[in-house]
Amino acid sequence: MxxxxxxxxxxxxxxxxxxxxxxxxxxxxxxxxxxxxxxxxxxxxxxxxxxxxxxxxxxxxxxxxxxxxxxxxxxxxxxxxxxxxxxxxxxxxYRKLQKNARPIEENIVSPADGKILAFQTINDVSAFFVKGSEFTLTSFLRKHELAKKYEDGAMAIIRLAPADYHRFHFPASGKVSASKAINGHYFSVSPLALQGSLKIFCENYREYCILSNQDYGDILISDVGATMVGSIIQTYTANSEIEKGDEKGYFAFGGSTLVLLFEKGKVNFDEDLLSNTKKGFETTIRMGEQIAFAKFK
Structure with a gap:
């Protein structure tokens, strides 16, 4: 490796x-x-x-x-x-930070500290991962109609290393649904493991919810477990109105990942994130930093 x-x-x-x-x-x-x-x-x-x-x-x-x-x-x-x-x-x-430790920027922001990959369309995924073609929305979400909703949409993967701040937040304001669990295993989401295949995301335990925003559409937020992640704790109130930057939950010990899915034609990722991803590199990110904006802007 x-x-x-x-x-x-x-x-x-x-x-x-x-x-x-x-x-x-x-x-x-x-x-x-x-x-x-x-x-x-x-x-x-x-x-x-x-x-x-x-x-x-x-x-x-x-x-x-x-x-x-x-x-x-x-x-x-x-x-x-x-x-x-x-x-x-x-x-x-899963320590908490001081209130102003992570300023919340404009537009869509990163929900967590970590390293990010940004794909303007799902089809771009296979160009980054050796076996990226094994990753499909249907296998990841296990619901054909839900997968259809995000077909040809944009996707971000935010990977949290053990040393990162492990609470995660909402990338935009809006109304958020309850979390739904998808049972699975607990493979590592270390980059050394992901070099083999992104299919790990389709096999690990994960949870997801939908955040509805007038400008950005329905954003699917998935929290993916991993080896030694004993639990994913949701701290938000389901079916409520939330503000950008509000806490969503936290991971217990271990490396972990957040996956964001956007409907086709709703958002554009920041150019530096797209450029770095196309070159084959993740980019460091902090919770609250802008990562994308509405397509019509």
Whole structure:
């Protein structure tokens, strides 16, 4: 497997990602024995449940200082800046930020911190992933009519690494539906795993809701679980009016992903995100940064 490179949005600099548990992931996703172990054990919910259980124990809190130092996490932007005040690793992992830590910009914004891929049409996906053709909306949503609604539409994938802020928010204002769950496994969504196939998104446990906005149409927001993500917690009120930037929920420990789907002809992604994606690179993004705008603007 190759190293993972991404583009820092602010500077345009090409960087190499530090992938946690890189050796283990390379073994699981690129060797015969690893793939056997992956399918027999690591993809199963019980493994993620056990990991989640440990991260909710007081013993796990001992890992926090090392994690902060290794990933250079800025504690000054957190509501709680003293690591000693977190009783468990998970309570630190889905920590809250101070109110103004993530300014909300114009138009459609990123729902989370992470690294983003932007595709103006679903057909562009196969050009990025080695086996992207295995990804279909029908297999992802498991509803033919819903998949038809977003056919030839735009799609964004926001990948959260373990070191990222793990609460996610709404990318626009509007009325939001209840979340619906789609059962699945718990494969890693690390870039080392996704190099093999985007089909992982069609196999992992996920939830989705629809955010209706007058300018942007019906935005489908899907929260995708992964290895060691013990749970996806929704904190919003279903069937309510929400404001852009309002909290939607959070992931427990592990890397995770958000997928945004837009109806055909409704939005344009920012040009730098499209350009970087076409070159084969993700782009760093922070919650609240603009990622797209209405097509008629």
């Amino acid at each position: 190759e190293t993972i490179k991404y583009i820092e949005r602010a500077s345009g600099e090409l960087r190499t990602e530090n992938v946690p548990s890189e050796g283990m992931l390379k073994w699981l996703y690129s060797t015969g024995s690893g793939k056997v172990a992956l399918n027999l054990l690591f993809k199963r919910k019980i493994v993620s449940d056990l990991g989640g259980w440990y991260m909710n124990t007081k013993l796990s809190a001992k890992r926090i200082p090392e994690f902060v130092n290794e990933h250079k996490i800025n504690l000054n932007e957190c509501q709680i800046s003293d690591v000693a005040k977190f009783e468990t690793f998970n309570s630190f992992f």
